[in-house]
Amino acid sequence: MFAAVDLGSNSFRLHIGRHDGExxxxxxxxxxxxxxxxxxxSKGYLTDQAMQTALESLAKFRGxxxxxxxxxxxxxxTNTLRxxxxxxxxxxxxxxxxxxxxxxxxxxxxxxxxxMGVASALPAPSEKRLVVDIGGGSTELILGQGQDIQxxxxxxxxxVKQSETFFPGGRIDAAAFETAILSARSVFEDAASSYDHQYxxxxxxxxxxxxxxxxAITRNAIGDGELxxxxxxxxxxRLIRYGSTGNIDLVGVKPERIAAxxxxxxxxxxxMQEIGITTLKAVEAGLRMGVLWDLxxxxxxxxxxxxxxxxxxxxxxxxxERATKVAGTALSLYMQTKPSDDGYAKSLYWxxxxxxxxxxxxxxxxxxxxxxxxxxADLPGFTTREQRVMSAMxxxxxxxLRKLGETLTDPDFAKAVLSLRLAVLFMHSRxxxxxxxxxLRMKNKIELELRxxxxxxxxxxxxxxxxxxxxxxxxxxxxxxxxx
Numbered sequence: 221m222f223a224a225v226d227l228g229s230n231s232f233r234l235h236i237g238r239h240d241g242e243x244x245x246x247x248x249x250x251x252x253x254x255x256x257x258x259x260x261x262s263k264g265y266l267t268d269q270a271m272q273t274a275l276e277s278l279a280k281f282r283g284x285x286x287x288x289x290x291x292x293x294x295x296x297x298t299n300t301l302r303x304x305x306x307x308x309x310x311x312x313x314x315x316x317x318x319x320x321x322x323x324x325x326x327x328x329x330x331x332x333x334x335x336m337g338v339a340s341a342l343p344a345p346s347e348k349r350l351v352v353d354i355g356g357g358s359t360e361l362i363l364g365q366g367q368d369i370q371x372x373x374x375x376x377x378x379x380v381k382q383s384e385t386f387f388p389g390g391r392i393d394a395a396a397f398e399t400a401i402l403s404a405r406s407v408f409e410d411a412a413s414s415y416d417h418q419y420x421x422x423x424x425x426x427x428x429x430x431x432x433x434x435x436a437i438t439r440n441a442i443g444d445g446e447l448x449x450x451x452x453x454x455x456x457x458r459l460i461r462y463g464s465t466g467n468i469d470l471v472g473v474k475p476e477r478i479a480a481x482x483x484x485x486x487x488x489x490x491x492m493q494e495i496g497i498t499t500l501k502a503v504e505a506g507l508r509m510g511v512l513w514d515l516x517x518x519x520x521x522x523x524x525x526x527x528x529x530x531x532x533x534x535x536x537x538x539x540x541e542r543a544t545k546v547a548g549t550a551l552s553l554y555m556q557t558k559p560s561d562d563g564y565a566k567s568l569y570w571x572x573x574x575x576x577x578x579x580x581x582x583x584x585x586x587x588x589x590x591x592x593x594x595x596x597a598d599l600p601g602f603t604t605r606e607q608r609v610m611s612a613m614x615x616x617x618x619x620x621l622r623k624l625g626e627t628l629t630d631p632d633f634a635k636a637v638l639s640l641r642l643a644v645l646f647m648h649s650r651x652x653x654x655x656x657x658x659x660l661r662m663k664n665k666i667e668l669e670l671r672x673x674x675x676x677x678x679x680x681x682x683x684x685x686x687x688x689x690x691x692x693x694x695x696x697x698x699x700x701x702x703x704x
Contacts, residue, residue, distance in 0.1 A: 224293075311324075330374060336513050353430075432480070
């Protein structure tokens with residue numbers, strides 16, 4: 221059983237689901253419409269009140285999660301925590317409140333997870349699709365065919381700011397709507413050709429705001445009853461006649477959805493006009509279902525991150541044999557050091573595969589180029605935090621250790637860095653570092669034992685290990701060498 225928690229700009233939401241052998245059945249859902257994006261001040265900081273409201277919501281979610289026997293939980297945060305300047309300071313308290321790590325995902329990763337959720341709910345395995353998701357702080361457009369994602373973009377426009385900017389105080393009129401639509405069209409106009417109808421046959425809307433619009437159209441007999449351009453224009457006309465969000469009275473639309481729906485309608489009309497969409501279909505699936513499926517894939521050893529790393533290596537022409545040898549050796553050495561858990565194991569292996577990726581930029585300082593690429597690349601499946609960890613490992617595999625600062629105070633991270641550095645040295649010296657060749661321990665000091673005959677056969681290793689000993693000594697860690 222898995223749980224997905226979505227810390228969105230409009231609402232915090234939770235799904236708990238169980239895989240029944242064919243699909244994931246949601247057994248519990250929860251939603252708290254806290255409108256986090258509205259808690260950003262003029263300088264881009266979350267207000268104290270917004271953070272307190274968020275912490276109270278997270279504590280309630282923690283109580284729900286504790287009622288289930290969960291195999292894995294993933295908490296993802298989207299646009300508001302991506303852009304809030306004080307998000308790093310807020311995260312420790314937020315993680316304590318909910319009891320799990322919080323991953324601030326990129327807009328592109330958000331789009332991929334949304335598509336995974338939508339694709340899981342649709343029967344046609346080869347259908348070419350466009351998925352539109354309008355959130356409180358960002359909007360995602362995703363092209364795909366069946367389960368495969370072909371293009372994903374995230375745009376920094378969402379319902380909260382659109383509503384606050386163009387419909388202040390909840391006032392609605394024709395001029396405000398026209399300006400809101402034109403403003404939104406300007407965001408999408410450069411990308412519109414990439415989502416032309418030639419690339420898809422069916423369009424879907426996946427967000428709660430789009431579902432609210434679809435529900436309003438259907439239950440209030442607006443237009444043709446579909447989520448079409450015609451119906452949306454008629455919905456806009458009706459909202460203008462209401463004149464204010466406080467006057468809106470539509471069957472099936474919850475009061476807390478109204479403000480988001482007004483700004484979302486302007487964005488959706490802009491997308492449909494700019495791309496040339498006549499009709500979409502609202503679908504009851506999206507980010508949270510995508511997170512559940514991603515957890516299921518990881519549990520069955522089909523981790524998207526593995527493929528992302530392999531694709532990245534191919535894109536930058538990494539030497540597969542060298543990379544694989546370093547990654548395998550690093551992981552083997554790491555296990556010898558007896559880390560407290562396997563939290564860094566996958567990151568270490570992937571960092572080993574990626575350690576030479578910077579050579580595509582320059583052989584000089586390639587570890588620095590590689591670290592930058594790994595941290596800033598679009599790597600499907602990875603969170604920002606995971607990419608930072610791998611970036612630090614790639615940077616650390618070569619050169620002095622002072623650049624790592626306080627990160628080496630984490631014993632398991634220090635063991636991972638040591639293992640990667642030695643793996644690279646052994647690869648260059650052509651030493652097979654299996655358990656019979658090398659013994660490695662790291663506690664208060666580093667103890668490395670090598671077979672003497674291997675040192676004789678590969679004389680450069682003595683030079684490199686002496687340099688390595690000096691670099692660890694430079695940061696106050698003793699490095700003992702023994703030859704058996």
